[in-house]
Amino acid sequence: MTQIDAPSERVRVRRRRPSSTGTTKRRRPAFWIGCGLIAAGLAVLGWVAWQFWGTNWVSQQRQGDVREALADGWGEGSDVVRTDFGNASAIVRIPRFGKDYAVPVLEGDSPKVLASGIGHVPDTAKAGAEGNYVLAAHRVTHGEPFAKFPELKAGDKVIVETRTATYTYVLDNGGTDLIIPLTQTWVLDPLPTNPEAGGVSAPPTIDGKPNDHVLTLFTCSEIFHTDNRSVTFGHLVDVQTTGEVRADAR
Known part of the structure; x- marks a missing residue:
């Protein structure tokens, strides 16, 4: 009798996968550091976007609000109009x-x-008055009223409208002719005179007459550097009373 062998029993061997616990633990700090760097990068990009676009949008809205407030206040007889952002x-x-271009x-x-317009520097002359009427503004961000400052040329007009009159100044130097450290304050003097021999100054006389009605504009000289200021001077050439000029200020 032939003996039939019983089929051999199959043995299934389950292979174990290499444990990843150690790898996970080793990767976990690097993973979170990477996430942190990505988050920091996004935050920086967000901040840059806000500075270059967000602040400009907000400031332009403010400028519009201030112009409207000025129109209403002037109509009521107020020379200086109080707004949410300062006295205009x-x-x-x-x-x-x-x-x-019309900036308050x-x-x-x-x-x-x-952040709301152009600033009239304290303790300097009023618009059209004897002395030095000094105005400062941002060149970049916050509405950047003086973004094109380097394009200014000698002979350009700067028109300043108030409730009672409109004053026209003519510039004596261009926007890139004078750059000074922010620590120098001589540009705020009634007649700015450069302490450096031969340096750009406000002219002492205009057509043989004393230059006693000066305009000074200044802003940052570089977009990403704020230690220096670009400065231009002007002199008053014309005054028109309200009855002779604009019908609206908007």
Whole structure:
């Protein structure tokens, strides 16, 4: 009798996968550091976007609000109009910057003021008055009213509108002719005179007459560097009373 062997029993061997616990533990710090770097990068990009686009949008809205407030306040007989961003006193128009350029002037040079328009530096002359009418503004971000400052040329007009009159100044130097450290304050003097021999100054006389109605504009000289200031001077050439000029200030 033939003996039939029983089929051999199959043995299934389960292979174990290499444990990943050690690898996970080793990768975990690197993973979170990477996430942190990505988050930091996104935060930086967000901050840059806010500075270059967000602040400009907000400031342009503020400028519109201030212009409207000035129009209403002037209509009621107020020379200086109180707004949520500071006391507004004038509107500046610079034809070199375009026919639609009309930026309000607020009293002071605080960050809030400069984020809402052009600042009239404290303790300097009023618009059209004898002395030095000094205006400062951002060149980049916060509405960047002086973004095109380097394009200014000697002979350009700067028109300053107030409730009672419109004053026209003519620039004596261009926007890149004078760069000074921010620590120099001689540009705020009634007649700015450069301490460096031969340096750009406000001219002491205009057509043989004393130059006693000066305009000074200044802003940052470089977009990403704030230690220096670009400065331009001007002198008053024309005054028109309200009855002779614009019908609206908007």
